[in-house]
Amino acid sequence: MKKPIERAALQGAAKIKQRRVDCDIHPALRSYSDLHPYLSRRWKLHLANYGIRFRVPFVGASRIPQANPAISRRDAWPPEGGPPGSSLSFMQEQYLDPCGIDYGILFVLSPDGMMERSVDFGTALCSAVNQWQYDEWTQKDQRLKGSLLVNGEDAEGAIAEIERWADNKDFVQISMTCRGVEPLGRKRYWPIYEAAVRHGLPLGLHLSGDSGSPGGAGWPSFYQESHHRFTFVHRELLTSFVFEGAFERFPKLKVVLVEGGFAWINAWCWRADRQWLRMRDEVPHLKRPPSEYVKQAVYITTQPMDEPESSSDLREVMSWFGWDRFLFASDYPHWDWDDPNQAFKCFLSDSERRMIYSANAEKLYRLEFRNG
Numbered sequence: 538m539k540k541p542i543e544r545a546a547l548q549g550a551a552k553i554k555q556r557r558v559d560c561d562i563h564p565a566l567r568s569y570s571d572l573h574p575y576l577s578r579r580w581k582l583h584l585a586n587y588g589i590r591f592r593v594p595f596v597g598a599s600r601i602p603q604a605n606p607a608i609s610r611r612d613a614w615p616p617e618g619g620p621p622g623s624s625l626s627f628m629q630e631q632y633l634d635p636c637g638i639d640y641g642i643l644f645v646l647s648p649d650g651m652m653e654r655s656v657d658f659g660t661a662l663c664s665a666v667n668q669w670q671y672d673e674w675t676q677k678d679q680r681l682k683g684s685l686l687v688n689g690e691d692a693e694g695a696i697a698e699i700e701r702w703a704d705n706k707d708f709v710q711i712s713m714t715c716r717g718v719e720p721l722g723r724k725r726y727w728p729i730y731e732a733a734v735r736h737g738l739p740l741g742l743h744l745s746g747d748s749g750s751p752g753g754a755g756w757p758s759f760y761q762e763s764h765h766r767f768t769f770v771h772r773e774l775l776t777s778f779v780f781e782g783a784f785e786r787f788p789k790l791k792v793v794l795v796e797g798g799f800a801w802i803n804a805w806c807w808r809a810d811r812q813w814l815r816m817r818d819e820v821p822h823l824k825r826p827p828s829e830y831v832k833q834a835v836y837i838t839t840q841p842m843d844e845p846e847s848s849s850d851l852r853e854v855m856s857w858f859g860w861d862r863f864l865f866a867s868d869y870p871h872w873d874w875d876d877p878n879q880a881f882k883c884f885l886s887d888s889e890r891r892m893i894y895s896a897n898a899e900k901l902y903r904l905e906f907r908n909g
Contacts, residue, residue: 556638556895556906557877558775560838561743561795561866562632562641562681563676565622569648571673580622583658591652594712620869625677632679632869636877639895641681641903643670644712644743644795649687651714663687667702675707682902684712684741689721692728699729703736709739709902710793715770722777730787739791739836739901744770748838764873766864767841771797772805775831779809782822784830791901793836796868800843803857806831836901838866839893848883855889864901865894 551653566572569589573581590760613631615624616849622628631752633641643664653659663686670683685708686697695713702708711719711733744767757763771794778792809827817823823830837858845851855863866876877894885893 546868555890556639556899557637558640558642558865558895558902558904559581559638559867559869560642560742560793560864560897560898561840561868561875562643563646563868563870564625564628564643564670565620565645565647566621566669567618572662572665572669575637575668576661577889580658580661580665583655589648590654597781608871610870610872625674625861628870629678632867635676637865638680638877639906640898640902642709642741642898642902643674643681643683644741644745645670645684645686646743646745649714649745650686651690651717653688656688656691657694659688660691660698663694664698664701667698667708671705671707678694682709682904683707683899684710684743685738686712686730689717689726689729690711693727696732699732699736701737702740706903708738709904710739712741712743714745715742715774716745717748720777720781721774721780722779722783724781727783730783730790734787734789736905739793741793741795742771743795744775744797767796768798768801772801775802775805775835776809778834779827779830780820780823782820784834785824790834791836792834793838793864793901795838795866797837798841798843799837799839799858799863800845800854802831802837806858832862836862836864836897838864839880840866840868840874841874842880842882844882851883853883860889860892861897863893864898 555719569584572584609621613621615621615627616625632638648662648666650659650661650666652665652773653662666686667683670686675681675683676897677795685699685702687697699711711729713726713729715721719725730740753769757766771854784790793865807830809831812821813823843851844855847853865877865880866875867877867880895906
């Protein structure tokens with residue numbers, strides 16, 4: 538956590554002629570006052586008087602251990618002050634330029650709006666965050682593309698926000714909190730997915746949220762326990778999307794699972810297919826094996842990288858799911874980020890490298906490269 542970023546390695550990255558799309562970069566507010574220009578008087582007063590209030594029994598703090606301090610590397614704190622990710626110029630200097638990033642897909646983690654106890658305030662926060670992304674990030678660096686934050690607990694408000702930005706190429710996907718009040722495959726979220734499909738926007742589901750659900754095994758004690766649970770959050774989400782029938786209802790819906798690892802997804806497919814064969818009469822709305830829905834709809838990011846003892850095993854795992862389903866992600870500026878030069882400890886062919894680092898994201902997000 539205290540190890541500085543290896544400057545020599547970063548400087549060498551720009552020499553490699555490989556387009557690079559980083560599908561997980563985190564911009565951060567310097568403080569909530571950054572959102573004041575984008576909030577109505579009512580909601581500015583609400584923020585001042587009541588603050589951010591999660592659906593958990595803590596006030597002003599998260600129960601997630603890795604949330605403090607700022608989840609980030611020590612050398613990612615900007616020299617001019619503010620938390621990691623809050624300075625565009627420092628992000629450019631430390632990461633985007635030396636690593637040769639062609640496009641970076643932004644994910645704002647806090648505030649996320651969907652965890653707010655006041656549903657209307659949560660929707661107002663999402664709208665403010667989106668305008669802030671546009672003004673302070675995507676308009677100031679054309680390499681950066683936003684993830685449109687919506688409050689899934691307010692379908693009407695979420696759809697209005699999607700309609701507001703749908704024709705703006707600065708936003709390339711919709712973002713919702715993973716740990717919601719209910720699993721996201723439920724029908725009450727479907728109007729949002731209908732809007733996503735209507736506008737050709739993927740749904741990016743980054744590990745986030747703090748709904749108060751401790752997980753199937755109860756409350757964790759240590760950071761390592763919490764970090765290990767990332768994979769299970771995505772497993773539960775995927776199970777919900779498939780078995781509730783969201784992918785059957787919306788065959789063009791694309792879902793990107795971000796920061797939950799990926800080695801688990803093959804075992805999930807094997808198990809889900811087996812269950813479906815045995816008990817398909819319980820879910821007659823599913824017309825195909827679960828793995829077919831997943832391989833049609835789901836993309837998965839590479840960080841945190843699963844690293845088996847034998848590098849050939851990593852190739853096996855990725856080839857089973859399909860090289861066309863993976864998107865490179867660094868998770869900058871967080872402490873467990875992946876350097877694009879060193880992320881893969883296994884051999885990648887030119888075709889595989891091209892798909893993971895740029896081609897898959899180019900197609901999914903409809904990105905246009907300046908050099909054709």
